[in-house]
Amino acid sequence: MIDSMEKLVNLCKNRGIIYPGSEIYGGLANTWDYGPLGSELKNNVKAAWKKKFIQESKFNVGLDAAILMNPQTWVASGHVGGFSDPLIDCKECKTRHRADKLIEEWAFSKGQDMIADGMSDEALVKFIVDNQIPCPKCGKTNFTDIRKFNLMFKTFQGVTEDNTATIYLRPETAQGIFVNYKNVMRTTRRKLPMGIAQIGKAFRNEITPGNFTFRTREFEQMELEFFCRPGTDLQWHEYWKDFCKNWLINLGMKEENMRLRDHSKEELSHYSNATTDIEFYFPFGWGELWGIADRTNFDLSQHQKFSGEDMTYLDPETNEKYVPYCIEPSLGADRVALAFLCNAYEEEKLSEDDTRVVLHLHPFLAPIKIAVLPLSKKLSEGATQVQEMLAKKYMVDYDESQSIGKRYRRQDEIGTPYCITYDFESEEDKSVTIRDRDTMEQVRVKIEDLDSWFEGKFDI
């Protein structure tokens, strides 16, 4: 386990796993680009998820919905109305307040009950000025104008930049699933319970991003919306909790680095029956990896209401008609990739003055599966043949610069599970030495047997 994020950031930058975004222009806050190795790693994480949640699942099917959606989607989901708080700052003491709350609390202190929720921004400001409402912190009355924070990125569709053409970058992939629920049900002829799984980018204009790739404004989600009969939702919630946890463990996540945290009653969203977070112990503390929420029929009902489409399901077993309940295990691809990196990072002390940094990544996740290392540059030809042979099946690296020990260390740092050394003997006996990253043990294998030797070594 890693003790500081800084070490990981440096390793990622130096080895081509993750770079700061737009770096030649001085960067752009909290954007990160996956390098040659990082993109492999992230793709492997996504492939592992798809394999488990779609390919091997008897319930689930895949989907890849568009990022840009009809703006009504976000009205129905509650993202347009609900999440743009009217914030004002006190110019005197630099504190920030919600304008509506400021008014309500002021009214409450005067013994009045007041709901400022529906007021326009102008009305809020006017009310505060007219009534000389003071700052709760410093008591002065010198506020800035209202600034709105909406978590959704806006852009324009078409050539004119007027309000009618405003569309949003999706703040979650889930809605792409809900709006396609009917299509998928019809075309796959599925019965409940069934799930729709999707990987895709989402965008949130977070006020406080940070902690490397943990919270970014552009991120990739791996979401499942699992539909079931009302009343069975809590048992399915338990099912997916275990399922998700096991997926992590099978990929090498150490149990001591993770925990499941059930949301308390107060913490639950108004539409949720139960929510469990799978958290990971990052260098900065516990952080949410996977939110497994019982969303009841909230989303489908909202879309039924706003679109007028019938979202009910006629249960062939019970003859009941209902809007299905939904369990949503939602995982951040970037987050979980970061967790796997932290989980895998190890500084091993080999002797008094010799340590090696090694990523004990699960072989399925490792960006490079095998590195071919000729013992001498004079052996390039034979070693290259081995590399070319293996590259037909695996991501293979080839390195002949500097000492063999140094090359082992370089591969350890990026989590390559196997290193092959091609030595002078190899020319004679047509064999190579395979060195295991974790045990550092070596075996001699005939070149013609390499294919079968590696068979199954990277499977999940």
Added chain:
RNA sequence: GCGGGUGUAGUUCAAUGGUAGAACGUCAGCCUUCCAAGCUGAAUACGUGAGUCCGAUUCUCAUCACCCGCUCCA
């Protein structure tokens, strides 16, 4: 967005109002025959713009970016 801090090589860190140095890393060559050895050489940096000055990486201002804190987090 506010307050504070910081911007010198890939990284860590020096020095300087007058040609910017090191270590590690990288690359090339020699040597080396299985876990960061050695030798020789090379490439690479003052975030950007303006001002003061004969001359600015150094001083001033602006700007941009990053870090920490605050505000927020379905």
